[in-house]
Amino acid sequence: MADYTVRLRRYYTSYTVAFFAFVLMLAVLERYGMPPRWIGYSFLLLTIFLYATIGVLARTTSVAEYYVAGRRVPAVFNGMATGADWMSSASFMGLAGTLYLSGHQGLAYVMGWTGGYVLVALLLAPYLRRFGQYTIPDFLAARYGGNPARVVGVLATILASFVYVVAQIYAVGLITSRFVGLQFEIGVFVGLAGILVCSFLGGMRAVTWTQVAQYAILMVAYLVPVTILSHQVTGLPLAQLTYGGVLQQVQALEERIFVDAGEIEARRLFRERADAYHDRILSLPESLAEERRELAARINALKNDNAQMREIVALERERRELPRTSEDARNYWEAHMRQAAQRGVDPDHHMTAYPSGGESVNEVARANFLTLVFCLMIGTAALPHVLTRYYTTPGVREARLSVFWSLLFILVLYLTAPAYAAFVKHEIYSHLVGSPIAQLPLWVSSWGKIGMVSIEDINGDGIVQLAELVLNPDVILLAMPEIAGLPYVISGLVAAGALAAALSTADGLLLTIASALSHDLYYKVFRPQATTQWRLVVSKSLLLVVAVLAATVASQKPATILFMVAWAFSLAGSALFPALIVGVFWKRATRAGAVSGMLVGLLVTLYYLVRVQFDSIPWLHIQGIGMEPWLGIQSTSAGVWGVAAGFATIVVVSLLDKPPSRETQDFVESVRYPEFDR
Amino acid sequence: MRLDERQRAYWHRNLRLTAWLLGLWFFVSFVISFFARELEHILFLGMPLGFYMGAQGAPLTYLLIIWWYARRMNALDLDYGVADAEGED
Numbered sequence: 001m002a003d004y005t006v007r008l009r010r011y012y013t014s015y016t017v018a019f020f021a022f023v024l025m026l027a028v029l030e031r032y033g034m035p036p037r038w039i040g041y042s043f044l045l046l047t048i049f050l051y052a053t054i055g056v057l058a059r060t061t062s063v064a065e066y067y068v069a070g071r072r073v074p075a076v077f078n079g080m081a082t083g084a085d086w087m088s089s090a091s092f093m094g095l096a097g098t099l100y101l102s103g104h105q106g107l108a109y110v111m112g113w114t115g116g117y118v119l120v121a122l123l124l125a126p127y128l129r130r131f132g133q134y135t136i137p138d139f140l141a142a143r144y145g146g147n148p149a150r151v152v153g154v155l156a157t158i159l160a161s162f163v164y165v166v167a168q169i170y171a172v173g174l175i176t177s178r179f180v181g182l183q184f185e186i187g188v189f190v191g192l193a194g195i196l197v198c199s200f201l202g203g204m205r206a207v208t209w210t211q212v213a214q215y216a217i218l219m220v221a222y223l224v225p226v227t228i229l230s231h232q233v234t235g236l237p238l239a240q241l242t243y244g245g246v247l248q249q250v251q252a253l254e255e256r257i258f259v260d261a262g263e264i265e266a267r268r269l270f271r272e273r274a275d276a277y278h279d280r281i282l283s284l285p286e287s288l289a290e291e292r293r294e295l296a297a298r299i300n301a302l303k304n305d306n307a308q309m310r311e312i313v314a315l316e317r318e319r320r321e322l323p324r325t326s327e328d329a330r331n332y333w334e335a336h337m338r339q340a341a342q343r344g345v346d347p348d349h350h351m352t353a354y355p356s357g358g359e360s361v362n363e364v365a366r367a368n369f370l371t372l373v374f375c376l377m378i379g380t381a382a383l384p385h386v387l388t389r390y391y392t393t394p395g396v397r398e399a400r401l402s403v404f405w406s407l408l409f410i411l412v413l414y415l416t417a418p419a420y421a422a423f424v425k426h427e428i429y430s431h432l433v434g435s436p437i438a439q440l441p442l443w444v445s446s447w448g449k450i451g452m453v454s455i456e457d458i459n460g461d462g463i464v465q466l467a468e469l470v471l472n473p474d475v476i477l478l479a480m481p482e483i484a485g486l487p488y489v490i491s492g493l494v495a496a497g498a499l500a501a502a503l504s505t506a507d508g509l510l511l512t513i514a515s516a517l518s519h520d521l522y523y524k525v526f527r528p529q530a531t532t533q534w535r536l537v538v539s540k541s542l543l544l545v546v547a548v549l550a551a552t553v554a555s556q557k558p559a560t561i562l563f564m565v566a567w568a569f570s571l572a573g574s575a576l577f578p579a580l581i582v583g584v585f586w587k588r589a590t591r592a593g594a595v596s597g598m599l600v601g602l603l604v605t606l607y608y609l610v611r612v613q614f615d616s617i618p619w620l621h622i623q624g625i626g627m628e629p630w631l632g633i634q635s636t637s638a639g640v641w642g643v644a645a646g647f648a649t650i651v652v653v654s655l656l657d658k659p660p661s662r663e664t665q666d667f668v669e670s671v672r673y674p675e676f677d678r
Numbered sequence: 679m680r681l682d683e684r685q686r687a688y689w690h691r692n693l694r695l696t697a698w699l700l701g702l703w704f705f706v707s708f709v710i711s712f713f714a715r716e717l718e719h720i721l722f723l724g725m726p727l728g729f730y731m732g733a734q735g736a737p738l739t740y741l742l743i744i745w746w747y748a749r750r751m752n753a754l755d756l757d758y759g760v761a762d763a764e765g766e767d
Contacts, residue, residue: 104714107732111707114737118703121744122696126751240734244724353714353728361715370708377707397755400748407741418733673685674760 005074016216022046023220027489036488040179043492044499047217051503052197054210059201063532066203066539067134067515068391073208075398079405081208082389084215084504086113086406087413088164089171092218092501094562095414096480097473099421103350105365106421108372109562110414112569114407115373116380121403124381125390127584127671129399132391135512136384136576137520143583143671144591145664147525152598156575157384157516159602161509162550164383164568168506169195169554172499174474178450179495185555191499192551195506200540207507208392214500215409221497222413225481225490229423232484243419246426247351253429254349257466260434262459266467269458271344277337285326295319343467350425364632372566375639379569382576385505385512396674424476427483433466440464443482447475473562510550514543566636567609574601574642582650587668593654601646609638688758695750699743706736 026039064070073081091113099106131139137153172191177184230239233246257263280287299315323329348355354369356362380386389406393399432441437457447453452475456468478498481490518539523530530538579598582589611627613635633640710717714728722730 104729104732107729111711111732111736114740115703115707118699118740118743121747122699241723244722244730246724248724351726351729353718353726366712370711373707373711396760397752400751404741404744404748407744411737411741414737415734672689674688674755674758 004072005076008074008077012212012216015213016220019217019220023489023493026492027487030487030489036491037181039488039492040181040495043496044176044180047496047500048194048197050213051194051210054213055197055200055202055206058206058209060203060205061533061536063535065205066536067519068388069203069205069208071132071392072394073392075393075402076405077212078208078389078393078398078402079409080215081211082386082402082406083409084211084218084500085207085389085508086386086410086505087218087501088505088565089168089498089502090562090565091413091417092222092498093171093474093477094565095417096420096424097471097476098562099418100424100476101471101473103348103421104353104355105369107418108369109376110417112373112376113380114411114414116377117403117407117410119377119381120386120390121400121407123581123584124387125399125403126396128387129390129393129396130674131671134388134391135515135519136387136580137516138524139583140579140594141520141524142667143664144579144589144594145661146591148595149579149591149598150520150524152595152602153576153579154516154520156572156598156602158513160379160383160568160572160575161385161513161516162546163564163571165506165509165513165546165550166554167564167568168502168509169551170564171474171502172506173554175478175495175498175502178447178475178478179492184450188551188555191503191506192547194499194503195510196544196547200543203536203539204388204392204511207504207511210507211504214504218497218500218504219409219412221493221500222416225484225486225494226416226420226423228486228490229427229480229484230419233423233426239419239423240415243422246422250350250422250425250429253426254347257429257433258347260465262461262463263465263467265459266465267344267346269344270340270467273458274337274341274344277333277340281330281333281337284329288323288326288329292319292322295322343470347466350422367631368634368637371633371637371640375570375573375637375643376566378573378577378639378643379571382572382580383569384516384572384576385508388512388515389508420477420480424480424483428469429466432469432483433464435464437462437464441483443479446482447479453479506550510543510547513546514539517542517546563636567638570605570609570637570639570642571602573639574605574646577643578646578650582647584668584671586654587665588654588659589650590654590657590660592657593650593652596653597646597648597650600649601642604645605638605642608641609635612638684758688754691754692751695747699747703740703743706731706739710736 026034026042030036030039060066062070095106095109098109128136128139131142133139133142136157137150140153141147141150143149169188169191172194173184173188176182176187176190180187182190226239227237230242231237234242236242280291295315295318299312299319302312302315323332346357348357354362354365356365390399390402393402432444437455440455444453444455448455452472454470455464456470457464458468459465478491478494481488481494518535522538523535575598578601579589579594582594582597608630612629614626629635630641710728710731714726714732717727717731720727723734725733727735
């Protein structure tokens with residue numbers, strides 16, 4: 001065992017050193033004129049090739065290797081693999097962007113995604129490891145006697161993991177389309193190939209060892225740019241310690257910018273625009289016809305004036321995009337109205353907690369902050385792809401330590417994300433805001449091309465105002481090296497890291513979905529007599545099917561990454577967390593209680609999430625289902641209702657039911673109490 | 679399965695440790711966040727205390743909680759002679 005660990009350590013150290021050498025080599029080549037596109041290619045191709053090599057070397061046909069990596073992953077390496085598995089594109093790309101946009105409010109993600117590990121460590125990991133099977137539905141089935149609990153567990157696992165995996169593949173499409181210049185939809189399927197080479201042949205074993213490799217790359221990629229920037233701005237390369245000072249400067253900049261005359265003017269114009277949309281919506285359908293007439297008149301006037309072709313084309317496109325029915329027009333203009341209104345709002349200070357514009361605390365913001373922290377924590381402690389990782393350690397003691405290592409490796413990123421937000425904000429407030437629109441930096445146009453950055457000079461003064469700038473949170477991190485004027489090789493490095501984050505999480509998730517289907521549904525429910533070999537064949541084919549399905553959904557470009565991920569957490573938390581916890585700590589919980597609790601939790605969350613977030617579902621032809629949120633809680637925290645409903649249902653139904661059998665009680669004891677040497 | 683005194687004592691100590699640590703977890707996560715606005719005037723590393731706790735303080739506390747739990751429980755396992763040898767399956 002010790003020998004094995006030493007060998008692993010040597011492999012991965014030399015591998016990390018080689019990766020550093022590769023980055024340095026590219027940096028030198030860039031000096032000598034290597035074009036950026038080639039740098040992008042070399043990063044993406046080399047890293048995917050590397051993962052594929054590990055994936056092929058770790059191929060296996062043994063069931064224990066395939067599902068739980070042979071249960072001999074040392075705690076430290078399991079920690080790293082869990083870290084990579086855990087840190088998705090939402091953490092890597094989305095988090096810094098959200099912190100940039102919402103300041104203190106974004107810290108809910110930092111706390112939620114780290115605090116959940118306390119629940120994993122104290123309430124779940126050691127007990128699951130002592131139980132020692134393959135999947136989370138395995139545990140539910142053993143505790144609650146049989147297939148009903150297993151099937152509901154499978155349903156929840158698949159639903160949550162699928163929403164999550166779609167978000168990862170979407171991110172892969174975003175990265176490849178920007179850095180290699182592929183079309184978004186093609187990029188999605190290229191990324192898919194990258195995901196499949198890791199997990200297809202070797203299951204958990206291959207995924208674990210590629211994840212360790214991916215962890216190294218994503219950490220280097222996350223730390224290098226912000227360290228350089230910290231050195232440039234403050235003279236100290238420790239971004240985590242210096243960003244407090246930078247935030248002080250940001251605060252000073254904010255105090256100046258927020259009351260700038262141009263800013264106030266721009267915000268007023270946006271509010272007026274929102275009001276104009278409002279009036280137009282009220283006077284439908286005449287306003288639509290009028291709008292059409294007016295555009296036609298403007299186009300004619302331009303044509304008669306022999307104006308620039310470009311302007312005419314732009315107006316004609318505007319006319320083409322005009323909605324046809326007044327129902328469409330209402331939705332279209334409402335979206336525009338919301339956008340304009342949002343840009344017209346007075347901005348909040350980065351460091352102020354629960355800002356309300358005045359001295360008082362914004363109660364709704366506080367409630368949303370606390371419930372989001374809660375949902376993300378509960379979700380962390382219930383997402384099957386993370387929990388199954390603790391089946392792969394050699395024993396209970398290693399499982400406990402492994403949670404510690406996991407969180408330590410994860411913290412490296414989470415403690416740095418707020419620094420990113422601070423440095424980028426400092427850069428943008430001190431350099432971009434107030435600069436002339438005629439001399440915009442290059443990154444604005446290169447990211448603007450794929451619709452991630454836009455600047456609209458609404459007050460026509462030729463100067464960039466903060467209110468005129470719109471940044472998509474998902475690109476703040478990817479664009480950061482360019483924003484700070486770092487060499488392109490750093491951009492390539494960040495892209496490779498983001499890709500590693502998305503691929504590693506997608507691997508773990510796809511494997512979890514495939515295991516739930518092949519192991520839990522096919523083998524345990526439908527064909528217990530299936531041979532080992534046949535089970536692996538089924539699992540591998542399902543992996544392919546699910547992967548293609550997820551890529552198809554992702555190519556439709558659904559909501560932003562962070563939103564999708566937050567939903568996955570709420571779904572997993574409300575369906576699985578109560579049943580898992582109660583399964584260990586309350587012997588009296590019965591099968592009927594657990595099954596109904598899981599279903600109620602899941603349905604309540606789904607119901608709330610769908611009705612708050614969507615007003616219509618076009619492909620089901622459902623309309624007008626939107627509702628006002630309860631107590632102002634947003635859809636990302638939908639799980640708070642689901643978890644409460646789930647716990648309540650389990651307790652009430654179990655107490656009405658007759659106590660569980662002797663066998664079940666023995667099972668709980670076997671999970672709680674270790675065997676003692678006498 | 680018949681439980682003996684030693685097993686009950688072991689479980690009891692485990693529960694007590696878990697409850698204490700969960701209390702600490704709850705305090706840094708929810709109580710401090712609830713009063714983030716009131717803690718605004720205390721600065722730490724250039725940040726208001728509420729902001730600092732969310733960005734660094736709470737995550738580091740979580741790490742300490744998990745480390746302490748693993749340490750205490752693994753020591754408890756040794757005290758009670760738990761048969762959980764490495765590499766068992």
